[in-house]
Amino acid sequence: xxxxxxxxxxxxxxxxxxxxxxxxxxxxxxxxxxxxxxxxxxxxxxxxxxxxxxxxxxxxxxxxxxxxxxxxxxxxxxxxxxxxxxxxxxxxxxxxxxxxxxxxxxxxxxxxxxxxxxxxxxxxxxxxxxxxxxxxxxxxxxxxxxxxxxxxxxxxxxxxxxxxxxxxxxxxxxxxxxxxxxxxxxxxxxxxxxxxxxxxxxxxxxxxxxxxxxxxxxxxxxxxxxxxxxxxx
Numbered sequence: 001x002x003x004x005x006x007x008x009x010x011x012x013x014x015x016x017x018x019x020x021x022x023x024x025x026x027x028x029x030x031x032x033x034x035x036x037x038x039x040x041x042x043x044x045x046x047x048x049x050x051x052x053x054x055x056x057x058x059x060x061x062x063x064x065x066x067x068x069x070x071x072x073x074x075x076x077x078x079x080x081x082x083x084x085x086x087x088x089x090x091x092x093x094x095x096x097x098x099x100x101x102x103x104x105x106x107x108x109x110x111x112x113x114x115x116x117x118x119x120x121x122x123x124x125x126x127x128x129x130x131x132x133x134x135x136x137x138x139x140x141x142x143x144x145x146x147x148x149x150x151x152x153x154x155x156x157x158x159x160x161x162x163x164x165x166x167x168x169x170x171x172x173x174x175x176x177x178x179x180x181x182x183x184x185x186x187x188x189x190x191x192x193x194x195x196x197x198x199x200x201x202x203x204x205x206x207x208x209x210x211x212x213x214x215x216x217x218x219x220x221x222x223x224x225x226x227x228x229x230x231x232x233x
Contacts, residue, residue, distance in 0.1 A: 015049035017071045022047075025065060025097060026125050034160060035124070035229055036060045060229075065097065065127040097125040098138030102160065104145045121145070126162075136226060140166040143229070144177060144186070150201035151175070151186055160229040161186070167224035172197075179220040180211075186225060 022032045033043035036057040045051040062068045070076045104121040124143060131138050146159040154175065155161060163177050172189045180187075180199070188200040192210075197219070199209040211219050 012074060013049050014052070014071060015047045017074060018053070018066075019047040021061075021066045021071055028122065031102075031122055031124050032061070032066075035064050037229070063130070065125075065130065096128055098128045098131060098141075099123050100126055100138065100141050100143050100162065102143035102145070134226060136162070136164055137166060140164055140223075141226075142223070144225075146186060150203045150206045151188075152203040154188075154202045155186060155225070155228060161225045162227040162229070163223035164226050165223040167226075168221045169224075172221060172224070175225040177222040177225060179222055180209075181218050184222065 022029065025032070027035075029043045029047070030040045033040050036043070036053070037060055038057055042051065042057075046053045046057075058068050058071070067077055100123065101120050102122045102124055126138070126141075128138055131141065142163050142165060143160050144163050146155045146157060146161060149157050167176075171191060173191060175186065175188050178185050178187055178189070178199070185199070187209075188202060190198040190200055192198050195213040197211040197216075199211060201208070
């Protein structure tokens, strides 16, 4: 009986409820840590109750469907009780979540490194309604890991960014994943007179690159960068 009571207390901790939410969303510790902008070890410590998550982490997770009220209080936002309180369980159906393939393809945000292949590092699940609220079709969204420092100030090395592959405007303005001379790059695109494009690095240490109309055959828009999933520094 004593062991059972101790187990019940353990299950009702903030860390155990955070673990339960992670498992409900079908995510690994690495994946949820990335959403919260922390490392895997921090996630492990949170779930073991060795450390307490900060507000920035919790706010980030709240945006991606984690029931933060339940994590902190044990009471779900719909008013139901979680496991370990009265033996009941109320979870959001996974049908409300959409899988997004996350690629560590070194989509060069610095120096335009050449990529020979793409590998799916993991799959993350995002609330379908929240993606739709951003005007995104989940079937057209992929996650790309940023590499390099040319977009510092907007995107940092190691950040993840959700890319809308359906957004291939022939007259783009904004931050895009591009294929330039066979190399994938994340750059800010600005149209200039005469139909040319200016590829801009938000890090001022990098020079702007002018793509003339006659060179457009060497540039392809792969998608528009829509949502940054960054780290808490």
